Amino acid sequence: MAGDTIDAVQRSWRLVEPKVGPVATTFYRNFFSLAPESKVLFPMAVRNRWRDWSSLEDEVEDDFENSSALVVLWSKVVYAVGGAVAGLRNPGKLVRELHALGMRHVAYGATEELYAKAGKALLMALGAHLGPHFTPEVESAWVNVYDFISSSAICGLQIARQQEDAVKTLLESMHVADPSKTLLVSRPRAMDADAVKVTACIPSKISQVPSSSTISTVQQSWAIVKELGTAQIGEAMYKHLFVIEPRAKELFPLSVRRRYSDPGEKETDDLQISSGMRNLFGTVVEAVGLAVAGLKDVSTLVSELNALGMRHINYNMREELFASGGEALLLTLRDGLGEKLTEEVKLAWASIYDFFSACIISGLRFAHEKQLLLNQLQKRSSESTESTRCSESSPGNSASAQSPEV
Incomplete structure (x- = not known):
């Protein structure tokens, strides 16, 4: 990519970055205008993961125009675009990251057509917020950069589909009546009302559904703890984790922390004061809160936690870290509850955490098994291709080979 193209995009990004929230709002509204069918990808179950639960404003299911959760979610999208813009001078690394992004997007119902419409929506948003700075030169540069970003992500999307097709082919060869109904190839999507529930490969602990009294105890204590704020709770949690298991730091390199750093803040190598770590674990805390809130609907929660575990294969997560x-x-609950962390409350949380982690680990194990199967398929395919090539090139099978003299 030409240096002047990169310069133009990076200069304009510096003007946009301070107003990510408004840009994100314009971006997603443009996107829904261009692709109204995509609204089904953002149901309440998705938006609840990003809403501000401390706010008095309700999230209205059909009100996409004024959704605070969508502003937060699409701000993440805008920051991801900014991360890609920052990485344009290291295209090899950026392409790998975009491939991985596209592979994850297959689970969200992304399509090539939606990438194209997102590109148009992004350009419209940039034009609206850059004003006179959005010159034809800058617009052309952004078109080129978005084509590069989207084509790299779409490549990952297509790779993920090919992997699923390979698994389906294998299952069909094993005479599975309907491969699409198996956990091996199913992927629950927000847009699929009848999505296959991820409930296979479940350890015994998942069958030990928490009692109503345990659920009530945990939910009441969580209501107290969350008043401290997700960032503060997240910071306490990751610091405790690193004391208990220092090797866990390896899961959070600088490239990961930068994605969660405060806007305009340079990420530090000191994890003790890292805004990226604080914000990242803030999302972990939010996930815990959502899981606690979802305990009244265990079947749905199991499905969501299994799917979460399957995604964790991309983060090099190891089972032994769940205990830590x-x-x-x-320890974080002790910090927040103080004397209110009674033995009863502690036992309730231990029971709930066992349940949560067992669900997540089941998804993680399945993802590992699926990846192993895919690796075996690729190896067999490679060996088969090599065998065929050798067979075709051998003298006995060559069309031009002469018959032995009699």
């Missing part, structure tokens, strides 16, 4: 995470959570 449980210890860190209890």
Whole structure:
């Protein structure tokens, strides 16, 4: 990519970055205007993950125009665009990251057509917020950059589809009546009302559904703890985790922390004062809160936690770290509850965490098994291709080979 193209995009990005929230709002409204069918990808179950639960404003299911949760979610999208813009001078690394992004997007119902419409929506938003700075030169540069970003992500999207097709082919060869109904190839999507529930490969602990009294105890204590704020709770949690299991730091390199850093703040190598770590674990805390809130609908919660575990294969998550995470959570609860962390409350949280982690681990195990199967398929395919090539090139099978003299 030409240096002047990169310069033009990066200069204009610096003007946009301070107003990410308004840009995100314009971006997603433009997108829904261009692709109204995409609204089904953002149901309440998705938006609830991003809403501000401390706000008095309700999230209205059909009100996409004024959704605070969508502003937060699409701000993440805008920051992701900014991360890609920042990485344009290292295209090799950026392409790998965009491939991985596209592979994840297959689970969200993304399509090539939606990438194209998102590009138009982004250009419209940039034009609206850059004003006179959005010159024809800048617009052309952004078109080129978005084409690069989207084509790289779409490549990952297509790779993920090919992997699923390979698994389906294998299952069909095993005479599975309907491969699409198996956990191996199913992927629950927000847009699929009858999405296959991820309930296979479940450890025994998942069958031990928490009692109503345990659920009530946990929910009441969480209501107290969350008043401290997700960032403060998240900071306490990751610091406890790193004391318990220092090797966990390896899961959070600078490239990961930068994605969560405060806007305009340079991410530090000191994890003790890292805004990226604080914000990242803030999202972990939000996930815990959502899981606690979802305990009244266990079947849905199991499905969501299984899917979460399947995604964690991309983060190099190891099963043994869940035990350390449980210890860190209890220490964090002690910090927030003080004397209110009675033995009864502690036992309730231990039971709930066992349930949560068992659900997540089941998804993680399945993802590992699926990846192993895919690796075996690729190896067999490679060996088969090599065998065929050798067979075709051998003298006995060559069309031009002469018959032995009699």
